[in-house]
Amino acid sequence: MRISGIDAITYGVEDVELSRRFFADWGLKEVSPGNFETLNGCEVKIRHKNDAALPPAMEAGSTLREVVWASDVAMPAMTDPNGLALSFRPSRKRTIHPPGVPANAWGHYPRVDRPGPVYARAEPVEVGHLVLFTDRLDEMERFYVQRLGFLVSDRYPDRGVFLRCAPEGGHHDLFVLQTPASKPGVNHVAFAVRDLYEVFGGGLHISRCGWTTEIGPGRHPISSAFFWYVKCPAGGLAEYYADEDYVTPAWQPRELTPSPENFAEWAITGGIDGTTRRQASGPALEAGTAGRAVRE
Numbered sequence: 001m002r003i004s005g006i007d008a009i010t011y012g013v014e015d016v017e018l019s020r021r022f023f024a025d026w027g028l029k030e031v032s033p034g035n036f037e038t039l040n041g042c043e044v045k046i047r048h049k050n051d052a053a054l055p056p057a058m059e060a061g062s063t064l065r066e067v068v069w070a071s072d073v074a075m076p077a078m079t080d081p082n083g084l085a086l087s088f089r090p091s092r093k094r095t096i097h098p099p100g101v102p103a104n105a106w107g108h109y110p111r112v113d114r115p116g117p118v119y120a121r122a123e124p125v126e127v128g129h130l131v132l133f134t135d136r137l138d139e140m141e142r143f144y145v146q147r148l149g150f151l152v153s154d155r156y157p158d159r160g161v162f163l164r165c166a167p168e169g170g171h172h173d174l175f176v177l178q179t180p181a182s183k184p185g186v187n188h189v190a191f192a193v194r195d196l197y198e199v200f201g202g203g204l205h206i207s208r209c210g211w212t213t214e215i216g217p218g219r220h221p222i223s224s225a226f227f228w229y230v231k232c233p234a235g236g237l238a239e240y241y242a243d244e245d246y247v248t249p250a251w252q253p254r255e256l257t258p259s260p261e262n263f264a265e266w267a268i269t270g271g272i273d274g275t276t277r278r279q280a281s282g283p284a285l286e287a288g289t290a291g292r293a294v295r296e
């Protein structure tokens, strides 16, 4: 069996119209009402939480209801120990052209005679990873490793495990987190964008649309990615990220301590916006909405 990534996700939500507006602003393409696609064809489906066709929910309210993993081997649908429905299919995702634009580094100049882009908004490439709360961390790790063949990339002993579905690829496709109070649920769904420039362009745009930044921009020491997290009406948070570590079987899993510094080397709570950037053309802030742009 070879699982290569996330091919589709389905949310069950309390307010379908609000979630549709969010994902349109987020930069996904709505191919039919409630059915969105990322740039490479990864599907994001929005359904009402009481839709009888949905599998049972792992938590109350708006949340993830199903994940479809891309697999080159037929597998029966199943439910993970968290109560999240999983199914499997050959990938329907496409290769993206053009790919992202690399950043120049001292002594290494992959971008020659070519400026770095400025994005007016993000168009996410795909759903890159999920982060789930759990109250059964060991069981979740065993299920994903032994049943589905995932690998451990890094670990917070007794607190969390970063898992990747393929030996070579992005640092994690799934992070499972257990806190003393946690119950099964979604923490966030992360959307890979093409390059680090798009993290900033996307975050600024979603702020201008009036959605609330939880934290970002910022940078994870674990995975190295630049991030921007926004409150998502479909459940948990949505994340833009880029410049994630790419690992191979040579990667040695680390044991790390949960801490604010391991979550973020640096980050801005509430985000940045037109006013924060001190740009005359940025949208004005309403009194009492510091850190959040008004809807344009």
Ligand SMILES: [Fe+2]
Residues within 6 Å of the ligand: 129, 131, 188, 190, 239
């Ligand atoms: Fe993430």
